[in-house]
Amino acid sequence: MNNPLSVVIGAGGTGGHIYPGLALADALRHRVPDAVISFVGTERGLETRLIPGAGYRLHTVDMIPFDRSLGAKRFTLPVALLKSAGQCRAILREQRAHVAVGMGGYPSAPVILGARLAGLPSLIHESNAVPGRANAFAARLTPHVALAFEASGAGLPAASRPEVVGMPLSGPLAALDRDAQRADARRALGIPDGTRLLLVNGGSLGAARLTEAALGLAERWRWRDDVRLLIKTGPAAVDEASARLRATGADRIAAAVPYLDRIDQTYAAADLVVCRAGSATVAELATVGLPAVLVPYPHAPGDHQTHNARTLTDIGAGVLLRDEDTTAVSLEAHVGPLLDDPGRLCAMAQAAAAAGDGAHHRDAADRLALRVLRLAGHPHAAHTTSLTSAQ
Numbered sequence: 223m224n225n226p227l228s229v230v231i232g233a234g235g236t237g238g239h240i241y242p243g244l245a246l247a248d249a250l251r252h253r254v255p256d257a258v259i260s261f262v263g264t265e266r267g268l269e270t271r272l273i274p275g276a277g278y279r280l281h282t283v284d285m286i287p288f289d290r291s292l293g294a295k296r297f298t299l300p301v302a303l304l305k306s307a308g309q310c311r312a313i314l315r316e317q318r319a320h321v322a323v324g325m326g327g328y329p330s331a332p333v334i335l336g337a338r339l340a341g342l343p344s345l346i347h348e349s350n351a352v353p354g355r356a357n358a359f360a361a362r363l364t365p366h367v368a369l370a371f372e373a374s375g376a377g378l379p380a381a382s383r384p385e386v387v388g389m390p391l392s393g394p395l396a397a398l399d400r401d402a403q404r405a406d407a408r409r410a411l412g413i414p415d416g417t418r419l420l421l422v423n424g425g426s427l428g429a430a431r432l433t434e435a436a437l438g439l440a441e442r443w444r445w446r447d448d449v450r451l452l453i454k455t456g457p458a459a460v461d462e463a464s465a466r467l468r469a470t471g472a473d474r475i476a477a478a479v480p481y482l483d484r485i486d487q488t489y490a491a492a493d494l495v496v497c498r499a500g501s502a503t504v505a506e507l508a509t510v511g512l513p514a515v516l517v518p519y520p521h522a523p524g525d526h527q528t529h530n531a532r533t534l535t536d537i538g539a540g541v542l543l544r545d546e547d548t549t550a551v552s553l554e555a556h557v558g559p560l561l562d563d564p565g566r567l568c569a570m571a572q573a574a575a576a577a578g579d580g581a582h583h584r585d586a587a588d589r590l591a592l593r594v595l596r597l598a599g600h601p602h603a604a605h606t607t608s609l610t611s612a613q
Contacts, residue, residue: 225320226256226257227250227254227256227257227258227598228257228259228260228317229247229259229260229319229321229322229594230310230313230317230322231246231259231260231261231322231323231324231325232261232310232322232323232325232327232329232331232334233261233263233273233326233329233330234262234264234267234269234328234329235263235264235267235268235269235327235329236267237500238349238500238501238503239326239327240267240268240273240325240327241272241391241392241502242347242370242389242390242391242587243390244272244273245390245391245392245396245586245587246325246390246587246590246591247261247276247278248393249390249587249590250595253591253595253602254602258317258318259278260278260279260280260281260313260317261273261278261279261281262281262313262329263281263282263283263329264282264284264285264328264329265282267329281313283306283309283310283313283329284302284306284309285302285306285328285329285332303332304335306332306336307331307335307336307339309336310322310332310333310336311337311339313336314337314342319342320598320599320600321342321345321594321597321598322334322336322337322342323344323345323346323347323594324344324345324356324357325349326347326348326350326354326357327354330346330356330357330360331356331357331359331360334360334363334364335363337363337364338363338364343364343366343597343598344363344364344366344597345364345366345367345594346360346364346368347370347390347590348361348367348369348370348374348384349501349502349505350371350374350526350527350529351373351374351529351530351533352374352523352525352526352529353378353524354523354524354526355523358378358379361378361382362379364382365382366593367383367384368384368590368593369384370386370387370501370505370583370586371530372386385593387582387586387589387590387593388505388582388584388586389501389502389506389509389586390583390586390590391505391509391584391586394485395485395489395509395510396585397584398486398490398510400489400490400511400512400571403487403490404491406490407487407488407491408490410491411452411487411488413491416448417447417450418448418449418450418493418561419451419452419494420492420494420496420557421454421488421489421495421496422436422453422454422495422496423454423496424454429456430459431517431545432496432497432498432517432548433453433456433459433463434550435496435548435550435552436453436496436550436553437453437463437466437470437472438549438550438551438553439550439553439554439557440453440475440476441472441550442554444471444472444474444475446475449475449561450475450476451475451476451477452477452479452488453476453478453479454479454480454481455478455479455480456480457480460479463478464477464478485506486510489510490510492512493513493561494512494513494514494561495507495512495513495514495515496515496517496557497516497517498517498518499516499517499518499519499527499528499531500527501530504516504531504533504534505586507534507540507574508533508534508575508577509584510574511571511574512574513539513540513560513567513570513574514539514540514570515540515541515553515556515557515560516531516534516535516540516541516542517545517548518531518542518545519545520544520546534573537573537577538569538570539570539571539573539574539577540570543556
């Protein structure tokens with residue numbers, strides 16, 4: 223290999239595709255420090271903030287979602303895909319790429335098609351229990367498929383050769399030991415001893431339904447001394463949520479934040495989380511062993527969030543609550559008994575941790591990086607094969 227290793231990663235839209243892509247990029251950089259890693263996304267998603275913020279170059283293309291809500295505009299999808307694939311082919315050539323990777327989301331498909339047009343090897347990673355439309359299409363263009371969950375293989379073309387590698391996680395999450403870091407994390411967040419911390423996390427953009435229910439719950443519990451609520455609203459809703467907490471007096475026990483910059487610290491401090499069931503979130507909960515009330519996003523393609531959630535609820539690590547049933551009253555009915563039962567929380571945490579150990583999410587970024595190195599024909603892949611098999 224004459225030129226430095228160059229990898230182009232397609233990832234965008236939501237954090238569920240972007241964060242695993244960044245974890246892969248970090249793992250590649252760790253193994254090959256002079257590697258040139260760049261991303262392809264659009265101007266619409268969180269990638270415009272998250273990817274440059276992590277120190278990686280972002281190329282943007284003109285792509286529209288693989289979304290039935292497009293209505294009549296869906297007929298423009300083939301034209302948009304061909305245009306963006308041409309843009310990706312040019313990016314791959316400019317970057318002298320050795321391999322392209324699609325992490326899911328609509329920027330992923332044109333990267334894989336662009337690699338096919340450029341004659342480059344490519345690989346996709348499917349993070350959900352039910353494959354997304356972009357990856358279901360992209361899997362027809364490459365035989366190299368990696369999965370976060372074994373169940374998602376059933377939704378891919380028969381010709382694909384999927385391998386379960388787990389969900390790539392960032393270093394702090396992959397290394398998190400909740401028991402060891404709990405006391406320090408709770409002090410950092412100002413959680414008093416003997417107080418239960420409930421985290422309400424609507425995902426990378428927040429969730430109006432979860433925020434509304436959490437604000438109502440905080441108002442109902444505003445005189446309690448044994449609970450605290452941390453509500454991640456997303457940036458658009460944080461000011462209104464904070465004002466409502468102050469107006470009701472619930473700011474005594476609850477706080478609204480736009481982001482969770484130290485999600486590892488928050489997970490270590492929390493006793494229970496109420497959250498959506500995106501694939502990255504489910505993998506994180508399993509890896510760190512955190513009990514959850516899971517509220518799947520009802521409009522997710524193929525209802526994939528419900529399938530994701532069941533990887534935890536079916537083993538007793540979580541409780542499923544339908545979006546349409548999520549109110550302050552129903553949330554109290556589900557969360558209250560759990561927070562009052564330390565024994566059950568402990569059992570749920572152990573079940574979640576067992577699921578995480580089985581899926582090997584902690585090492586997934588490294589395993590996926592190794593697959594990329596092999597596809598690129600990088601000499602470091604031969605060296606790392608023996609290291610991985612020895613672990």
